[in-house]
Amino acid sequence: MGKPTETRRAEIIEGALAVAAERGVNTVTTQAIADQVGIAQSTIFRHFKSRDEIFAAAVNRTGATMLQTLEPCFSGAGSADQRLCKLIRLQLEYVSNNKGLPRILFSDRLHIESPELKQSVQRVMRNYTSRVSQLLQEGMDNDCFDRSLDPDITASHLAMLIQWLLMRWSVFDFDFDLDSESQPLWEFISRAVRPN
Numbered sequence: 001m002g003k004p005t006e007t008r009r010a011e012i013i014e015g016a017l018a019v020a021a022e023r024g025v026n027t028v029t030t031q032a033i034a035d036q037v038g039i040a041q042s043t044i045f046r047h048f049k050s051r052d053e054i055f056a057a058a059v060n061r062t063g064a065t066m067l068q069t070l071e072p073c074f075s076g077a078g079s080a081d082q083r084l085c086k087l088i089r090l091q092l093e094y095v096s097n098n099k100g101l102p103r104i105l106f107s108d109r110l111h112i113e114s115p116e117l118k119q120s121v122q123r124v125m126r127n128y129t130s131r132v133s134q135l136l137q138e139g140m141d142n143d144c145f146d147r148s149l150d151p152d153i154t155a156s157h158l159a160m161l162i163q164w165l166l167m168r169w170s171v172f173d174f175d176f177d178l179d180s181e182s183q184p185l186w187e188f189i190s191r192a193v194r195p196n
Helices: 005-023 030-037 041-047 051-075 080-096 100-105 108-113 115-141 151-171 179-193
Strands: none
Touching (some): 005 030, 005 041, 005 051, 030 041, 030 051, 051 080, 051 115, 080 115, 080 151, 080 179, 100 151, 115 151
């Protein structure tokens, strides 16, 4: 008896991310995914129409899971600055366990070749920056953060800093500990957002 559909879909997504992390996005073929998962290539097409559909599902799944992981930072206990610090740490920890994600995010497949994949990433990014903006606004209202900040622009700048770090990590083939970057990054950001 075969595995439940959602279980098999999750395995295929994880297989695609693993191949992307190890060998790059251009090597992610349905056969490579099948080999990674240990299934027949035809099994993949029972669950996904194309490789781009797998990538889009991977982005949507990892984006949703990451936001779920970060939810206590958005609405949990503690001051806004404590939660923003925790958010940076948890986000880097999450991505360090999902190395295929930055490979997809910085690939030509996303930027040029697949509008569907690009739209999936844009949705995740908009949701993320909106939630960070709300956290920043909360911190501004409680005098944790500088009231002169524009929360939307600051959220975008924070996302850019994290994306640059992830791109550097990916370009250098994951040869440094991403988790250890969270404290220096937070120290830099906290100097920018806290009241003078």
